[in-house]
Amino acid sequence: MHHDTPLITTIVGGLVFAFALGALALRLRLPPLVGYLTAGILVGPFTPGFQADTVLAPELAELGVILLMFGVGQHFSIKDLLAVKAIAVPGALAQIAFATLLGMGLSHFLGWSPGEGLVFGLALSVASTVVLLRSLEENGWLESEDGKIAVGWLVVEDLVMVITLVLLPAFAGMLNGGQIALSWSQLGWTLAITMAKVAAFVALMLLVGRRFIPWMLEQIVHTGNRELFRLGVLATALGVAYGATQLFQISFALGAFFAGMVMAESPFSHRAAEESLPLREAFAVLFFVSVGMLLDPEVLLKDTAVLLATVFIIVIGKSAMAYGIVRLFRRSHHTSLRIAASLSQIGEFSFILAGLGISLGLLSARGQALILAGAIVSILLNPMMFALAERYAARSTAKA
Template sequence: MALVTTVAVSFVLAAAFGYCADRLRLPPLVGYLVAGIMIGPFTPGIAADSAMAAQLAEIGVILLMFGVGLHFSASDLIAVRGVAIPGAIGQIVLATLLGMGLTTLWGWSLGAGLVFGLSISVASTVVLLKALEERNLVNSPNGRVAIGWLIVEDLAMVLALVLLPILAQVLGDGEAVVSHAANSHATPASGGMDVMLTIAMTVVKLAAFAALAIILGPRIVPWILTLVARTGSRELFTLTVLATAVGLAFGSAAIFGVSFALGAFFAGVIMSESHLSHRAAADSLPLQNAFSVLFFVSVGMLFNPHILIQQPLNVLAIVALITLGKSIIAIGVVLALRYPMSMALTVGASLGQIGEFSFIVAGLGISLGLLSQEGHDLILAGAILSITLNPLLFWAAGKLKAMLGKTAPTFVATHGASKLAALSRELEIVKARVEEKESQQQLKKQQLVSMFPLFSQVDEHALEELLLLFRPDSAEPGDKVIRVGERGDAMYFISAGTVEVRLEAGSVPLEAGAFFGEMALLSGGLRTADVIAVDFCQFLKLDRRDFNMFMARHPRLRTVVSDMARERKQMNVVRETNGGASE
């Protein structure tokens, strides 16, 4: 029962401590980490299965990376590229160098210093979004820049996860390479050539994977999603989304030798190109959240709280480097790029913490033998304390902005004003495009209900499903759309043009907004009339299988259609009796 016990205890304690953290106005993530510490091997009481938790955490990493890719917006990143790309790269480089410098003073190896520096250089997207949402800054230019900045950081860390195993051969086993070369009567240079060959092969594999993902992915994955969405099964759609995420992550690792994280990220990016990406995100979010919680709990289980007592000065140095050092670097970089002080302060406060990618990089460093358990504990301590202190950074940023507005009003008002105006215009264009895309989809639904009022019986989700189920069809004047005596294979909704329903006693025209062909589908019998186009017609066609499936899920709509069909049949009988006809 190790799996059940680990999951149950993790969820119960995470829920309890997460709620307590929220009441203390801290991110729930802090509570999840504390829950992990409580059931870890370093604290008394319940000790969960660490190995089992680590495997569950791997799934959490996959789903976290999938979520990052799914919400990755190339248009947003392009809009803020002028500050986000150079700013994030510069901040990562400087923060990594500061981290390496600090660990050099502690006597750590170069490999350990690199892993440590990379771990503290990247902030938590989860914590950032929570902080921005609480302050209504998500859609502001400053908030969009901060999010774009973190997207660049995430992409950089994805690359780091790919390259660290290669660099480990140099940073961790450099002496072994030289020793091996001497024993085999080869030169150290040949050992270096082996490392370069390994790097080259990895880059080739990565390029091949990226090419397949970029070229084939956007063609295949959206097609599969649409195909599954047309079944109308929500659980099958959710399963397909998760199968794509986990399957691509596993396949990329097994075939191309890249990390689970990179495969999952590309799966999210590919799926984000589909018009069903918002639904995929909504359906997969509960499972992402659940396994993300297990990920943070498992990270907490690895933390030894005794490090706070054994090395308090080291912990304080790390916290100062994360909260103050990174923030000052970010503020300086933003101002150097000639953007406003308000943006610099927002970005600086946003980056004064570390989170999920820090844990992933640190965990990889341990598995590669680059980072010690002591270093891992220090990174975890820095993460927990920096996340806890992050709201204070936003408070301090607000106070500093107000103070500078009084002491240096000209500088605050003019520095970077032109660049901010240009950025705001570009973001408005991006926002308008997104809203136009969303409004077009919404307009299609409204037009569907407006043209065919019977669809007012179903909800927004069902209308979206209908748009997927409909197949466009057309007819020219004189074309026979339906023949009497045929087996009913579809129901037709007229979006443009006019048709005539012909019976022995005469004909009746049907114009745009009408529908026909439902009687044979409802009764299971044969067609009872010819339907001929008298104009250039456009139809929305609902095949028999899709008709039966959709009507079974929406009995109210089926009742409406059945009642209308019964009325039509009665009218046909009356018209035939009186010398007329109607379909």
Template sequence: MEHDISLIANIAIAIVAAFAGGLLARRLGMPTIVGYLLAGMVIGPFTPGFVGDVGEISQLAELGVIFLMFGVGLQFSLKDLWAVRQVAIPGAILQMITVVALGFGLTQAWGWSFGASLVFGLSLSISSTVVLMRGLMDNGLLNTDAGRVVVGWTVLEDLATVLILVLLPTLVVSGSTDESSWVAVTTALLKAAAFIGLMLFVGARVMPWLMIRIARTRSRELFILAAVAVSLGIAFGAATLFGVSLALGAFLAGVVLGESEVGLQVGNEVLPFRETFAVIFFVSVGMLVNPLYLLNHAGDVLLVTTLIVVGRAVIALSLGLILPVSGRIALVVAAGLSQIGEFAFIVGQAGVMLGVLSPEQYALVLAGALLSIMVNPLMFRAVPYAERFFQRIPAFWALLDRHPPPPDPLAKSITEHVVVVGYGRVGEHIINVLKHLGVPHLVVEIDARRAAEFESRGVPTLYGDAANSEVLTHARLEQARALVVTLPDEAASEIVVAAAQDLAPHLPVIARAATTSGIERLTHLGARDVIHPELEGGLEVMRHTLLSLGYPAGEVQRYADAVRRDRYDTSISTPEEQQVLEQLLRTVRGMEIVWFTVGHTSSLVGLSLAEANLRARTGASVIALIRAKQLIANPKSSTTFQVGDLVGVIGDAEQLSALAPVVQGQPVAHRVDDNADGVTV
């Protein structure tokens, strides 16, 4: 008896086709989404060759929608939505009404029925949150004012979809306007409101508490299982018990967990599921499109696509003339909303099931969605050009840009900066040091809440996954001084390093490795310095051990540096390591380098090095001096001591003890280390 492996075959073919399509799209300089959509067309039922099971892949695509909306919810903040309510609420309502009217009028002119025209218009009125989020992330706009406005706008469209799906049978099916029908509608609305209230008031307390308890079991497997169970379980329960969409259920589950202390960890654990099934979602969309239909109805398809891309963008831009937004925000909103996606398919499918929309008419919705998704990345890229174009029309731009523009997500003047990918404990330390030294810096952070927090603290930040989007192209690596990759995920670090080499081949890259094999791979990909925290700690233990045994700090540091250059191979395998160890064996023990400060009452103040004659008086020799943070190695005999000078001397314990009373103070630092630039405290 043979096993039925059709599901495995469909998953395998879909992912392999998506990989090939995405790779080809990247080679051609196009977004990977375009490759995924074309891959779906290749394995769809309308093209020769392997034909995937549309039903099975569509169900897998539902998982993609669930995980994607769960991820959106994790990054979403009700405070952000409330902050943009004056723009998002009226904007979403007015645009949906206008688009429905245009779609309805167009299809009425074609002779469609009332119900079909209404469903068609409703389908065109709802943009894809999934496509929008990817576009904002790829262009480094998600954590900007424009990003928050357009995300709030689309979330309200998603919420409106629930109302549309509940009211649709009453609106489009003749004879369903009796009292019992409206009772059913009211019941459905009350159930949806009950679910939202249950999630926001009960789920917001129970779910974070549950996830924290599971995290304390210290079992990562249980935590991952719990995160997946929460996203899928609540989405399924919302659909079956309350009659709302799977997407809305998953979104609200993400919202209530995102506010908790485990929100970031949940997002990280669900990320692989989200990315994998999101790809299958786009493949499933491509499978529904018949290329022959596109060719045979090219005129209608082009007209519908123009209505979606140009019409929705123009409507959003026109609303910018009356809403309190800047010109740039209006342009970003127009670009982000110039597409339709998953909710358009849901509304269209509901119309087909109700018998008011024919499969051919639904195919027109699919074709318009496919083409609009393919064009959408180009709309984002056109924003700067459109801004410059409209600025050449002073009267129009003055009307559109009535409100002061927000700060640019990344100042165009930033240069000679250090880009830090990941803001964990390591990244935070680096940023603190760079800030203290006055070195320009930029953080690339995947967590939206943390990115917003960093920006509020004055840390320039780009939100996005540097290993999985175009956000790195907005970090201005070609003008940067260095790139520091502190990600704990080694695979993500390798992708970032490889991308950086393509964007800025001569940029110094410092990367963090999690394994010894990863050191070799990151070095091969172009990282100049690769740091392994655990092995680095071992080197420090070794260094301090040798120092405590009296070996000279300079030679010990040379050995540690040699091991680092040998990629942490501690087997003493290189000639340099052998030579340094031999020198350590020959060193004279008992000599120390110590720093003294010259106080206000020191007898050295005003004396030259020759006049002080410290070597004759104490036996200790002055080898360096630090003044105003500048190191003076081997100072000349004419150098005069000043108050606050740090004087580096070498000698044995007896000689240093004799020197202390001369300078009237105790050593201000411990034994010091040598480095490549000289002696430091």
């Protein structure tokens, strides 16, 4: 008897196509990432043949984001986060502002409204969690000082986007989105509530989670049951991420990151990271497949010039600003190039912001398509940006 199994179909189709095209990309001496994105395009709704579920795929990809950020949090202590705040906070804020202004400038040239330009620019300003962390891991930089600066920068960007997603509906009326405009006191109250929720979550994790989660892991280890330990790790990562979203309106990624940070207090944190690695890798692949599914190839042909300008803002504009900021803090040329390469792409928060912009009437279908296509192209170019950063850094070192 035939059963309708969209979940199984999406997982099997996504992984099989990703494996085949990832292997082909590796054979052609290209990053497997290229194969994963191509697999997404092939199983997406814009190409004929096999089609994965466009609703389930992003949700499965979100699991990859959660597990990846959880693993990163296990290698990143509160002390590490505070150590880079002096550069990460002003750096991320300045880079977001610069990229947003560039996006608004392009939108003004295209004749878009200020509201659409703001959403478009913000979507181009925030880097992808999955792409950045995966690149740092592949290059062995995740636990280096450069990697810690990049991760701290990413955390600040994510926090800014969390606040943006909360405030954008409130400002929609002022931005001609067809919504009722709120007063300044109401807007201030909304911002205060959002910041209070973030602070409450962080306090809860540091005061309660920091004691409970390591204690829980220790109790599970004493049972000697490896299966229960693995289940406890996954339940902690997914449970905290989900709870952070439902109770505090924090993103899944940030919730999982803080869960990993407090688990790092346990002597079994390295074992926990190893146990979650297989699922983390599998769902990270599904993330790239889901990104590929969003791309309508016709955008590459219909709006080529504007797409190139969008990619220029993401890959060159953001990178140049990040490089300049890091240099202003008297970091080395090598470190500045690495941070710039890390941030030269966009991803999941950009998609969420574009979707919200569409629902509020602030963003057109053309703007959303350019954001999606810009994300795909920038992700494909990201390995090349890392290679160029290393090449120029090595050349500068040789000359010195």
